[in-house]
Amino acid sequence: MDVPAPAPGPHDVLVVVRAAGLNPVDFKFRQGKLRVILRPKLPLVLGNELAGEVIAVGRDVKRFRVGDRVFARVAKDRAGAFAEQACVDEDDAAPMPRDLDFTAAAAVPLAALTALQALRDELGVKPGQKVFISGGAGGVGTFAIQIAKWLGAHVTTTASPRGEALVRSLGCDEVIDYTAQDISKAGGQFDAGLDLVGGKTLEQMFEIMIPGTKIVSVAALPEPQSAIKDLAGRRALSAMFWIISYGIRSRARRAGISYRYLFMHPSGSDLAQIAELIEQGQLKVIVDKTYPFAKISDALAYVESGRAKGKVVVTMT
Numbered sequence: 001m002d003v004p005a006p007a008p009g010p011h012d013v014l015v016v017v018r019a020a021g022l023n024p025v026d027f028k029f030r031q032g033k034l035r036v037i038l039r040p041k042l043p044l045v046l047g048n049e050l051a052g053e054v055i056a057v058g059r060d061v062k063r064f065r066v067g068d069r070v071f072a073r074v075a076k077d078r079a080g081a082f083a084e085q086a087c088v089d090e091d092d093a094a095p096m097p098r099d100l101d102f103t104a105a106a107a108v109p110l111a112a113l114t115a116l117q118a119l120r121d122e123l124g125v126k127p128g129q130k131v132f133i134s135g136g137a138g139g140v141g142t143f144a145i146q147i148a149k150w151l152g153a154h155v156t157t158t159a160s161p162r163g164e165a166l167v168r169s170l171g172c173d174e175v176i177d178y179t180a181q182d183i184s185k186a187g188g189q190f191d192a193g194l195d196l197v198g199g200k201t202l203e204q205m206f207e208i209m210i211p212g213t214k215i216v217s218v219a220a221l222p223e224p225q226s227a228i229k230d231l232a233g234r235r236a237l238s239a240m241f242w243i244i245s246y247g248i249r250s251r252a253r254r255a256g257i258s259y260r261y262l263f264m265h266p267s268g269s270d271l272a273q274i275a276e277l278i279e280q281g282q283l284k285v286i287v288d289k290t291y292p293f294a295k296i297s298d299a300l301a302y303v304e305s306g307r308a309k310g311k312v313v314v315t316m317t
């Protein structure tokens, strides 16, 4: 539908969107599943990440000029990337990596930031450590494998036979076919765990970690710390998360493992570091399918199928 063009605030850049990346959060948002956490003003233009060109800047913007090519994970309560134009806070944007086209650049921000913030900041992965990543073939997983390798880890992931060649091509050291093998057979040997699947997979991960280590999940149930650290300390949420995560936290305690749910956050400075890794050839961007904007429902349905290998992107004409 036609809506008024967004007007940039003092800290915003106005971007003409050339491509927008899709993520599971887009259909979860549309389904109303994030109502408890996010309360944006409706009606809302969906879409959480984009690549495009700056066509106007707000009064206080310092880092960008008209004509710059930028990419961004936009503010969570703002969204707006599935549109011809979008406003982005300058702190959430970074210059696009050299030699990347808009389609590939739009596939990066949300998934790569999630992987970086989980592995570097929450898990503190060190060279030589053994890292287990569940769900390595998806949008976050394809970045997570490469970032864990960049941090110097030995990486094991789960993938079906449909994703095995892809995860190996990204440098993964060991692959467990989760459709044929129980991951608890991998033995209690891991120093850090990143869960991108949740449910039974997370439960089994507690059995393969060295006691005293940590699992970070972005796909299971949030726990109180995630309300405090990631959602600005909202107390009511913290209490609710305490209740819903009770089972997982008890399971973690019995195994001697620390459990943390992470809500990633937009960050132009983290994105600039990711752009550097891409320019150095340390990080490849895997785009599974590209759709024209007019086919965005098909694109969302594909993401919702849970079978994407790498990322899904819509392009604007």
Ligand SMILES: NC(=O)c1ccc[n+]([C@@H]2O[C@H](COP(=O)([O-])OP(=O)(O)OC[C@H]3O[C@@H](n4cnc5c(N)ncnc54)[C@H](OP(=O)(O)O)[C@@H]3O)[C@@H](O)[C@H]2O)c1
Binding pocket: 023, 024, 025, 110, 111, 114, 134, 135, 136, 137, 138, 139, 140, 141, 158, 159, 160, 161, 162, 163, 178, 196, 197, 201, 217, 218, 219, 262, 263, 264, 265, 303, 306, 307, 308, 309, 310
């Ligand atoms: N909390 C946060 O801030 C945050 C940020 C980003 C993402 N997330 C969440 O993290 C999850 C992953 O996101 P994503 O973008 O990577 O999703 P995605 O791209 O949709 O993941 C799809 C991939 O997962 C694989 N897969 C499906 N079931 C699996 C299983 N049981 N074991 C191993 N692999 C499996 C699929 O391959 P096969 O079917 O071939 O196995 C497919 O390649 C989602 O739940 C998303 O909402 C949370």
